[in-house]
Amino acid sequence: MRIVSVKQGVVPISSAIANAYIDFSKMTASVVAITVEAEGGRRATGFGFNSNGRYAQPGLLAERFVPRLQEVGELPALPDGGFDPAPAWAAMMKNEKPGGHGERSVAVGVLDMALWDATAKLAGKPLWRLLADRFNGGAADDTAWIYAAGGYYYPGKDEAALVEEMKRYLGLGYSVVKMKIGGAPGTSIEAALKEDLGRIEAVLKLLGGDGSRLCVDVNGRFDLKAAILYGEAIEPYGLRWYEEPMDPLDYSNHAALAEHYRGPLATGENLFSMIDARNLIRHGGLRADRDILQFDPALSYGLVEYLRTLDMLRLHGWSPRRCVPHGGHQFALNIAVGLGLGGNESYPEVFAPFGGFADETPVTDSRIRMPDAPGIGFERKNDLYAVLKPLL
Template structure:
């Protein structure tokens, strides 16, 4: 097969970008929203390296935010296709996603991140998938080589996120769900709380304590194996009331009890609740993350930061966030990204984070990891597949390959 006329081994170019919308609808609900009409954007970005080699990278947006087709087609895909070729070359000679990221953010004002961070993050995922494929490496290995002196974790800690509210779902069904996660190899699980709208606080708290105790009984009474998630629903009064009730159980963490942007109230809660607090999944930039660290009262010896790389402008921005955290005395091991996707799992392994979320039963086919990667004691080893590894997850690849 003849090589194309355009040949320059020192240049890269993006030759095509395609997008589609896929449903991830489900009857489940958390304390704030239901997912009955949820959608996701799926993208494919093809990169050519100037010597005739090409790779197609794939991406999608994390759950909890809807498809971004308008933003993608009107602003970010056209800009990405115009990215300067020289800017797409990394110092190691491989593909540089940051060059594409800079092109996408041209003519964008700072602040007011809205949904654009999700659109950019979706394309960023595809750019990193393509970069690793051109390097003929798994993404976790590429990241370790570029940013961690070649050191990658042997495995990643993961936990099973579930315990959503569902019509007619009582304690018995909740316990059965958690048992399925244990049977899959998870030792740490997460459940939703605070999802009884209109119910007096005292009654809602009593109901949730009963649900928590039922799951703890399954876990042998070990609170370090259970996380609870409020999805930002509480005000300070409810957060303090729940915190006082939860503290004796010594749970793994108390997640997103407050509005994610209410830093002062987080600081007040942290003064009263001695256990670990987890938050950050709904902060979508390094600057917002920095404000949380500066003003949220969080404690670097125990609290967990859940910034999702895809929702927050992608890995290019996430690298800036990790650098900021280091400057403020936080270890990357305190980072456990939201999203339950293979992209964040590669990042956790390659950059030495504290772990990653997992969705064994929800948000199919986007939740979960490669088919051939069993979970053992809430840890998972990465497959040696070039790129992010979508091709090794058959249900997800069936959606992506159409692009």
């Protein structure tokens, strides 16, 4: 098998929303299409893109990673009819020094996604089934647990508008939702906390007071003092998790917070390599019986690296069920089902067209069943495929 074409583009995913750290007014995403030809002239085109929160990488793709990929000779064919993306991944990373996983991991992840889409299509299988067969003894989950991520700050958005947003998610079949906190502008931490507690309590009232149905996300804004202050205030609510309270690389402060906050913590969406993930596990004080790991394969060198991360986690006593990837995209959803992860994020109303899943897959009690379509299934999501199709 051989790569016959690699194409890339940049598309906007801008909106007026903001979290506690950044706004998305100028956000972009890279999109790629990789066509692979097998013996006998069979061809398949795989698509890839990067998750929200990191910008498009046209320079890195054009200057380094696409040329290296185009120089790859034969891709090793496998008995299932597909190929092994690992050698192509190794070629992309040739002459790259260790460390520095901020932006190149995004570029490589975009191409890796497309390679996995192509190999599953050549095998005639959904990616989740291909992954289960290759790496999980054939076992795949019947459905995936997903939660609705939203609750962003928006000009003029008050508690009533936040509650209405969460009502819409419940009406779509979600039973667990997530909202942003820590982003009140121009106020002291005490004033921001007071405002956020009102927002949290308004949503909890909608959820019947059940804190296990609500996650809160700080997007790394707090220092340790603020993280502990918030943690002490929200712990009585019994929330599903308290997400990314501090800078993701501040492992010692995460360990200190874990000594104060007894509820589940969630972090990892801004760690982009197996080594970074291992440092978090070694030094971040996280607890394998309750905490959530949110590494996003689309941002962290793709599935080839994510498989290494899962192996590392097992060696350190962590179950894949503690992994709930960031990103709300179909790639991570396939990985969750095929490799037995704990679930996946979902964006019902933001980051269109990349957020959300196949059009014909309804959500029931925060669970979704995968379509039986070859590849990742982008062609089953009409608004997303409309963006990807021009690359053909």
